[in-house]
Amino acid sequence: VYLQFFLDEVLKVANGPGAFPGGFLEHWEQQKQHLSVVLPQSPDAVQIMTIHKSKGLEFPVVIYAFADDDASRLTKKTAWVELDDPDLPELGPVMLRLDRKLEKTKFAPLYMGEASKSKLDLLNLIYVAFTRASERLYILAGKLPEGSASGPKSVTTLLAAFLQSASLYQADTTVYTFGDSVTAKASEQGSRSSEEPSPEFQSAEWRSRLIFAARAPGSWQAEAPERIQARGNLLHQALSFVDYPATVPRAVKKLIQLGLIETNEADEIAAMLEDIINHPEVKPFFSEDCKIIAEKEILTPEGKNLRPDRVVVHETHTDVIDYKTGSPQETHRAQVLHYASVLSAMGYPNVTAWLLYLEGLPQVVRA
Numbered sequence: 001v002y003l004q005f006f007l008d009e010v011l012k013v014a015n016g017p018g019a020f021p022g023g024f025l026e027h028w029e030q031q032k033q034h035l036s037v038v039l040p041q042s043p044d045a046v047q048i049m050t051i052h053k054s055k056g057l058e059f060p061v062v063i064y065a066f067a068d069d070d071a072s073r074l075t076k077k078t079a080w081v082e083l084d085d086p087d088l089p090e091l092g093p094v095m096l097r098l099d100r101k102l103e104k105t106k107f108a109p110l111y112m113g114e115a116s117k118s119k120l121d122l123l124n125l126i127y128v129a130f131t132r133a134s135e136r137l138y139i140l141a142g143k144l145p146e147g148s149a150s151g152p153k154s155v156t157t158l159l160a161a162f163l164q165s166a167s168l169y170q171a172d173t174t175v176y177t178f179g180d181s182v183t184a185k186a187s188e189q190g191s192r193s194s195e196e197p198s199p200e201f202q203s204a205e206w207r208s209r210l211i212f213a214a215r216a217p218g219s220w221q222a223e224a225p226e227r228i229q230a231r232g233n234l235l236h237q238a239l240s241f242v243d244y245p246a247t248v249p250r251a252v253k254k255l256i257q258l259g260l261i262e263t264n265e266a267d268e269i270a271a272m273l274e275d276i277i278n279h280p281e282v283k284p285f286f287s288e289d290c291k292i293i294a295e296k297e298i299l300t301p302e303g304k305n306l307r308p309d310r311v312v313v314h315e316t317h318t319d320v321i322d323y324k325t326g327s328p329q330e331t332h333r334a335q336v337l338h339y340a341s342v343l344s345a346m347g348y349p350n351v352t353a354w355l356l357y358l359e360g361l362p363q364v365v366r367a
Contacts, residue, residue, distance in 0.1 A: 001037055002037055005035075005038070009028075009035065013027050019258055020254065020257035020258055021257060022257070047059070051064075051125055051128050052125075052128075054129075055128050057132060058132060058133075058134050059132055059133060059134065060133070060134055060135045061133060061135055061137075062129075062133035062136075062137050062138070063140065064129045064137070064138065064139045064140065065140050067139050067140055067141040067142075067155045067159075068142055068154065068155060068156060069122060069125060069126075069154065069155050070122075070153065070154040071115070071118045071119045071121075071122045071152060071153050071154060072118070072153075074118040074121045074122060074125075075098065075114055075117075076098055076114050076118075077097065077098060078095050078097055078098060079095070080093050080094070080096070081093065081094060081096045081107065081110065096110075098110070098114055099111070119152045122152055122154070122155075123152055126155060126158065139159070141155060141156050141159055142156065143156075143174070144156050144159055144163070144169070145157055145160050146160075146171060163176065232325030232326075232358045232359055233325065234261070235269075235272060235273070235276070235323075236309070236323045236358065238251050238252070238255055238269060238273055239251075239273070239276070239277075239294075239309070239323060240294050240295045240309065241254050241255070241294075242273060242277065242294075243286075243292045243294065244286055244287075244288045244292070245274075245277055245278070245288075248274060248277070251273065252266050252269055252270045252273070253266075255269065275362070276356075276362050279362045279364075281362070281364040282356065284312075285310060285312050285319060285321055285356075287312075289314075290312045290313060290314050291313040292310065292311075292312060292313075293308075293310070293312075293313065294309070294310050295307060295308075296308075296311070298339075298342060298343075300342060306339060308320050308321070308336075308339045309321055309322045310322075310323075311343065311348075313348065317349055317352065318348040318350060318351045318352070319351075319352050319354055320336060320339045320340050320343055320353050320354065321336075321355070321356050322335060322336040322339065322353075322354075322355055322356070323356050323357075324355055324356070324358070325357070325358055325359050326357075326359065327357075328355065328357065328365060332355050332367075333353075333365075336353040336354065336355055337353050337367050339353065340352065340353040353366070353367035354366055354367065355367055
């Protein structure tokens with residue numbers, strides 16, 4: 001289960017911006033102290049939670065450990081009050097410490113009210129703790145006080161008062177048992193055991209999870225159409241990492257880190273990227289004098305997400321570019337024009353839409 005949890009964490013990081021070995025190691029160093037394995041519920045599972053969190057739940061066996069809650073711990077320690085002191089008329093609200101010394105002052109009702117609220121909170125707390133078990137309840141309360149206490153001061157005084165009222169209290173007795181020992185029915189035990197998770201590693205053979213899409217590329221080449229399309233997709237991905245010509249090496253390195261290319265392919269891919277961005281019609285889209293926004297999502301007023309491949313913001317105008325493979329189609333033009341209209345509505349100046357076709361020699365088409 002620990003290995004499965006670790007692989008889930010790897011997958012989560014791999015699907016995000018830190019999808020490279022160094023990114024995962026950095027994520028792990030930052031988060032490893034806060035990560036924990038989430039185990040499925042089973043008859044052998046032990047859940048540790050606060051009484052408040054257990055409210056509304058039910059368990060076969062409940063252990064109320066450290067049953068020493070005290071009403072005084074639940075009482076507010078301070079309160080803001082208006083003194084209204086004639087000798088100090090300019091003194092505004094003050095923070096007053098709530099303790100027994102207030103019983104003989106004009107603030108006695110405030111203190112008594114807070115004390116009553118804390119006793120009620122204690123009773124509510126005990127009610128929740130004592131009613132979560134369906135079969136057995138164990139209360140570890142420590143030594144019970146001798147003599148009766150006035151009012152619900154603590155869990156131990158309430159337990160002692162109950163035992164004394166039932167004539168069961170004995171000073172030298174530390175264990176009290178009530179009711180019959182209840183165990184789950186055989187049928188319930190059988191159904192529970194069948195729900196126990198298998199200790200074996202849960203995985204699946206990867207070949208059975210592949211889904212093949214049967215569709216022809218936009219530009220059919222009988223020799224190797226899949227390779228042409230794959231190369232276009234790879235260049236599309238690589239261009240999303242390139243801001244300016246100087247960042248080409250960084251983009252190629254990231255492709256290697258993501259496992260998209262081998263090290264021996266780096267020079268070839270770098271040359272392809274250089275050919276594209278240095279093309280006379282493409283070069284203005286990679287100028288260092290512009291602000292580049294690559295692969296950023298836009299949320300429209302209709303709640304839809306748009307993701308233009310590249311937005312180039314100049315001082316006087318804006319270019320939005322979408323990368324495509326295959327032959328030009330009207331749907332390509334409609335898509336990038338829609339990007340342009342949304343950017344115009346967002347306040348970008350003089351937006352022009354472009355299509356950059358990546359197969360063969362770069363082809364720039366104004367939409």
